[in-house]
Amino acid sequence: MNNNSSKMMSRRSFIQTAAIGSMGITILPGFSPFKPNDQINMGFIGVGRQAMNILNGMIKIDGVKVTACADVYGIKRKRFEKVVSEFYGGKNTPIASYENYRDLLARKDIDAVVIATPDHWHALIAIDAVKTGKDVYLEKPLTFTILEGKMLRKAVRKHHRILAVGSQQRSDPGFQHAVKMVQEGKLGEVEKIFAYVGAPPTPYNLPREIVPVDLNWDMWLGPNPYVHYNHELNPPISLDPPKSEKLWGAWRWYKEMGGGFTTDWGAHMFDVAQWGIGMDDSGPVEIIPAGYEGTGYLTYKYESGVVMTEEPFNNKKTKGVKFQGKDGWIEVSRGHYKASDKALEPRLKKASGPYETKSPHYENFVQAIRSRKDPLVPVETGHRTCTVCTLGNIAYDLRRPVKWNPAKEEFVDDVQADLYMHREYRKGYKLPML
Helix, strand or coil, rough: CCCCCCCCCCCCHHHHHHHHHHHHEEEECCCCCCCCCCCCEEEEEEECHHHHHHHHHCCCCCCCEEEEECCCCHHHHHHHHHHHHHHHCCCCCCCCCEEEEHHCCCCCCEEEECCCCCHHHHHHHHHHHHHCCEEEECCEEECCCHHHHHHHHHHHHHCCCCEEEEEEECCCCCHHHHHHHCCCCCCCEEEEEECCCCCCCCCCHHHHHHHCCCCHHHHHHCCCCCCCCCCCCCCEECCCEECCCCCCHHHHHCCCCCCCCHHHHHHHHHHHHHCCCCCCCCCCCCCECCCHHHHCCEEEECCCCCEEEEECCCCCCCCEEEEEEECCCCEEECEEEEEECCCHHCCCCCCCCHHHHCCCCCHHHHHHHCCCCCCCHHHHHHHHHHHHHHHHHHHHHHHCCEEECCCCEECCCCCCHHHCCCCCCCCCCCCCCC
């Protein structure tokens, strides 16, 4: 890393950024529609496995009332209705349920929505949500394509809405401490980052199956090019006896519908790496796929000289991050923290329950709604992280390095790579160009 590089945050800039993260950037200066004790009515769009995890945390926050859901799978809507009704005691708690998310967004009494659909729907639903005046908690990765992320970013700011990205690790004390140590220079100049996330997506190869009668497969596909149904894409559940999904929806592992581990876990671990080296508003300048001319791992090069590889840092192949500096190193993952010096390690209290509900990430979203100030992970940060992930998959597809201009958010003299900025939607769907 160059000593005079502005890409690595100084202690002063870290403190300033930390202050912004805690206070937030005002979305609507001097105005909030919510009084301190006002109820926030919340709807959920996409109520599969991840949404149920989010519900478990969000519904317990004081002042939040979950009032509606939308999903293309009827049995999952029924499960959601049942869980919410039982939480509120089953008394005077009608839960509105819709197949089409637009019907939920049309309701004036809903203040905010949680969007936990497959990635290919993220951009269109989130843009529709902010246009109808809703604040948004959006699962990661932010969008499916880079252009979608740019348009969503514009929409959020144009309509003065709050958008929080589901990057819970930003609210995790262990990851926060690791980043603080890095940004305060306790490791010296950072030279390399190991950010292990897993493999890129593969072509869809699951066998064709009959679509369940209460699943609107056409609506599930939305803007996505047609693929045939297989139950692994939308794992079945049962209400009697109660039986939840055994697996995550496998759509994320296939390039026709998702970004593989590159986006699924990259949205967590590449995110922490970018955060640590002060790249929340920037990104790498060159991306080299694994296998190219002997390259062992997907590699990202930054203008500062920092190199990040999608490479395990231990024999267990833990999904996490290792910051390697001239004066020391830190390894951090969910529930794991290790450093070259004990002085770099935090004193952490163990929290119980699913990871999604351990950190105060949902509370931060609700606070942002009330204060009208940006959450810990606003749309700009989510977009930059998602871009890093997507760039990795583009390099994999092209089977060669690509050069990226993070300031202009465009490829450098690469017409072939330009074609990957977006993809063609199915007939009847169009990305709003703001």
